[in-house]
Amino acid sequence: MLSQQTIDIIKSTVPVLEAKGTDITKHFYKRLFDHHPELLNIFNHANQAQGRQQTALANTLYAAAQYVDQLEVLVPAVTQISHKHRSLGVKKEHYPIVGHHLLASMEEVLGDSATEEIIGAWGEAYHVISQIFIDVEDGMYQHSEGQPGGWKGFKPFTIVRKVEESALITSFYLKPKEGMKLPAFSSGQYVTIQVKPEEDKYTSNRQYSLSDASGKDYLRISVKKEDKGKVSNYLHNHANIGDEISLSAPAGNFVLNTDSASPVVLLSGGVGITPLMSMFNDMAENNHTREVTFVHACKNEQVHAFKKDAIASIEAMPNATLKVKYEETEGLLTKEDLEGIITKDADFYICGPMLFMKAVISGLVELGVEEEKIHFEFFGPALSFDQVNELTSV
Known part of the structure; x- marks a missing residue:
């Protein structure tokens, strides 16, 4: 547990991280790879080049500072990030390396503002938070390797x-x-x-x-x-x-609840159809009496993947409906479209581009769907706390 003094110091850095967080993380990744180029075998180079990884880490640091006295608030994001770490092969011995270069980057970017007291507090907080990640990921590694047919690495x-x-x-x-x-x-x-x-x-x-x-x-x-x-x-x-x-081995916590008999609404945009096809095929093969509405939006028919497969599965399921909307001829998916597919007690699974997900999630919330019934996946670095709040706010 962190002392109250440490918590107070960390919280005092929230405004600094809001203003300088991305500068720190950009400096951090450059410093890390200069000293440990072998870690480039793990990190997504495209996310680095586009600045997405730096922004995601900056938002995570900002949230850690905000909630350092309520670490339980971070658990959903820790789980999501840990799935990605386990899938990439991040090991516990990587955490001290990351911590060293992160603290050094704070000192080098913030200069005189990074007092010995602040760096000491962040070092203490990093140790506690990194141990949470290590413990969660260790359990994931054991599960991955221990299940029938499972493997590590x-x-x-x-x-x-x-x-x-x-x-x-x-x-x-x-x-x-x-x-x-x-x-x-x-x-x-x-x-x-x-x-x-x-x-x-x-x-x-x-x-x-x-x-x-x-x-x-x-x-x-x-x-x-x-x-x-x-x-x-x-x-x-x-x-x-x-x-x-x-x-x-397979990873991730955006998964279909197969223990529930509640209606399901799948909402996909573009390539976001891929995890939802897995869910849809699962229900078609194992729970085909469940009420399912599958809504897919994409640019046009030429880029509509799995069209024939989805139609074939729909025809084999007594309570399934497929709806498709092509942007070029019918426009974007609207709140009015969503209103027509709202099903009482349904669970909503959503995947697609960020703007698509924001429009869909905001529309569902405005229409009265409870937030705990809305499940979503974002393709890219683990979704930051700010992005989660943005997506789930009206």
Whole structure:
């Protein structure tokens, strides 16, 4: 536990972190990689280049300072971030390294404002918070490795099938290279893939949602080809049937509640359809009498992935409805559209671009849907506290 003096000092730094947080985290990552370039094998280079990782960490530091006397408030975000860490292979021995360079960055960026008292308090707080992460992640590693078919770290898989789902999205069917049984996973989870193009010095890791239900002899990821996406372009253009690719075990806490019989509304935008297809296929195969409404929004029919598969599953389910909205011809999804699909006691699962999710979540809240019934996933660095508040506020 932290002393009241430490808590007071940390809270006094909230205005500084609000103003200088991103400067600190930009300096931190540069410093970290200058001293430990081997960690570039873990971090997402694209998120670094775009500044997304720096912003996410700055928001997390800001929230940690705000809630340092109520650490239980941080538990949902700790769980989400820890899933990503476990999936990427972050180890407990990485935390002292990160802590050292984070405190040094605070000193170097803030200068005389970073008094010995402030750095000491943050060092104490970092130790407590990092231990929470280490303990949570240790449990996740044990679960991942201990379940039937589970494994730790990265394991070689073979691409056994490659299918174009739309003009932008291609599915990759992956089987363990040694032919071992696959672990069960929860619909909505993701895996981290690890590739190393010949021209690259470091491996690149990317997290992709599993887009089919559990219980198959393969894992399926469905990847959108991004204009400047190094890994997505590598997969689309160079990864072929028979090639090897490394995967970490499934992770993530954006999952379908299979113990509930409540109605389900799935709302996806663009490539956000991938985890929801896993949920939808799960219900189609294992709980097909559940009332389901699947709403998908995308630019046009050419980029609409899984259209035939979704229609086939809908026809096999007695209480399922599919609604599609193409932006080019019908406009964006509106609050009026949402009002037409509100189902009493339903759980809402949402995934898509940030603007899509903000519009959908805000619309649902305005229409009276309770926040605990709204579940969402954001593709990118673990969602910051500020972003969660932004998405769930009207």
